[in-house]
Amino acid sequence: MNKLKAPVFHIIHGSFVDGFGIRTTVFLKGCPLKCIWCCNPEGQAFNPELKVTAGKCNGCGNCVEVCPVGAIKVTMEPEVNLIIDRKLCTNCMECLDVCYTGALEKFGENYTVDELFAVLKKDELFYASSGGGVTIGGGEATWYPEFTLELVRKCKENYIHTAIDTCGYVTSSDGIKALEEADLLLFDVKGINDQKHLKNTGVSNQIILKNLKHLAAMGKAIIIRVPVIPGYNDAEEELRAIAELLSSLKSVRRVDIMAVHEYGKVKYEQLGKEYLLNVQPIPQERQEKIKALFESYGLNTQLGG
Ligand code: SF4
Ligand code: SF4
Known part of the structure; x- marks a missing residue:
């Protein structure tokens, strides 16, 4: 094969x-x-890259907890705001498994x-x-x-x-x-x-x-x-x-x-x-x-x- x-x-x-x-x-x-x-x-x-559609984020915060490098920040006021620090992100894709809204996906x-x-x-x-x-x-x-x-x-x-x-x-x-x-x-x-x-x-x-x-x-x-x-x-x-x-x-x-x-x-x-x-x-x-x-x-x- x-x-x-x-x-x-x-x-x-x-x-x-x-x-x-x-x-x-x-x-x-x-x-x-x-x-x-x-x-x-x-x-x-x-390499595969993290795909972020911020508009789909519901602010649950699951991803913040699993990110091993602290690259994700979610704020709720005045509305849900998802911020990824691309300088820290290693594209490990661990956050994909806990995001159920499609806000986090991958290219590749x-x-x-x-x-x-x-x-x-x-x-x-x-x-x-x-x-x-x-x-x-x-x-x-x-x-x-x-x-x-x-x-x-x-x-x-x-x-x-x-x-x-x-x-x-x-x-x-x-x-x-x-x-x-x-x-x-x-x-x-x-x-x-x-x-x-x-x-x-x-x-x-x-x-x-x-x-x-x-x-x-x-x-x-x-x-x-x-x-x-x-x-x-x-x-x-x-x-x-x-x-x-x-x-x-x-x-x-x-x-x-x-x-x-x-x-x-x-x-x-x-x-x-x-x-x-x-x-x-x-x-x-x-x-x-x-x-x-x-x-x-x-x-x-x-x-x-
Ligand atoms: S891909 Fe990995 S490093 Fe990047 S935000 Fe998601 S969990 Fe954090
Ligand atoms: S897991 Fe998905 S929906 Fe929940 S805060 Fe993170 S990006 Fe938003």
């Missing part, structure tokens, strides 16, 4: 936006990037490849009838390279189509192999200007673009995802540079323009992290113009994933 394990923070059944057909998408925890606009902040750290559950595959296999009739399959995302799907490679192989042995959603910042040989062996890649391109890329995501784009060119040269089917964030990577010059690069890669099937949104904001609160992004939504008219810009480079482009 395979003993490799990885933490999963979410599984979506019946997704239409993570590749072709109906898909089951699994999100692995851990990512080498720290994008300012990240909408899955619970996918950044590799460890799975072996076999355990995860058993969950994914249950949906195989949907994959078969729709031309869908399994999508492995994150976080970064290749952050656990051996695990992801093993999962891709196991799906393929069972005739299940595989897609990997990747930020492209992959340096391990098994991580590269996983990308090479998956049937489809959803590959993020967040910018061409390297200095801006470093500032926006915490890493240079050199490895990302090198991997993208390598995978495209193999003829790998790729859907490119371009997050568009006003003031960060939406200058016309930057968008044209992205479009020009993509138009030179013959195996790009489609480009998805991902306009900024704030769906992840509540998760920053649940993690006790500060939400730093402060931008306005992109008007539909401007999104259409960006789509037209990419189409003018001969790229099959759509708005959204």
Whole structure:
């Protein structure tokens, strides 16, 4: 039995936006990037993390008594107020067992490849009838390279189509192999200007673009995802540079323009992290113009994933 394990923070059944057909998408925890606009902040750290929904707290105080490091404070006046000192919290999760309201939960559950595959296999009739399959995302799907490679192989042995959603910042040989062996890649391109890329995501784009060119040269089917964030990577010059690069890669099937949104904001609160992004939504008219810009480079482009 395979003993490799990885933490999963979410599984979506019946997704239409993570590749072709109906898909089951699994999100692995851990990512080498720290994008300012990240909408899955619970996918950044590799370890399971305490998830706090303070509004569900009834003030019973059970958690205060069991916390071994005194990280929890509950006050009742003028209303119930649950405070977690994240500097003290060790994510031991002992408080979860005594919280019955759902105020304390966790992001991330460890799975072996076999355990995860058993969950994914249950949906195989949907994959078969729709031309869908399994999508492995994150976080970064290749952050656990051996695990992801093993999962891709196991799906393929069972005739299940595989897609990997990747930020492209992959340096391990098994991580590269996983990308090479998956049937489809959803590959993020967040910018061409390297200095801006470093500032926006915490890493240079050199490895990302090198991997993208390598995978495209193999003829790998790729859907490119371009997050568009006003003031960060939406200058016309930057968008044209992205479009020009993509138009030179013959195996790009489609480009998805991902306009900024704030769906992840509540998760920053649940993690006790500060939400730093402060931008306005992109008007539909401007999104259409960006789509037209990419189409003018001969790229099959759509708005959204
Ligand atoms: S996870 Fe552990 S350390 Fe953190 S608040 Fe709960 S009991 Fe305390
Ligand atoms: S155990 Fe849950 S409901 Fe009770 S005080 Fe702690 S967080 Fe609130």
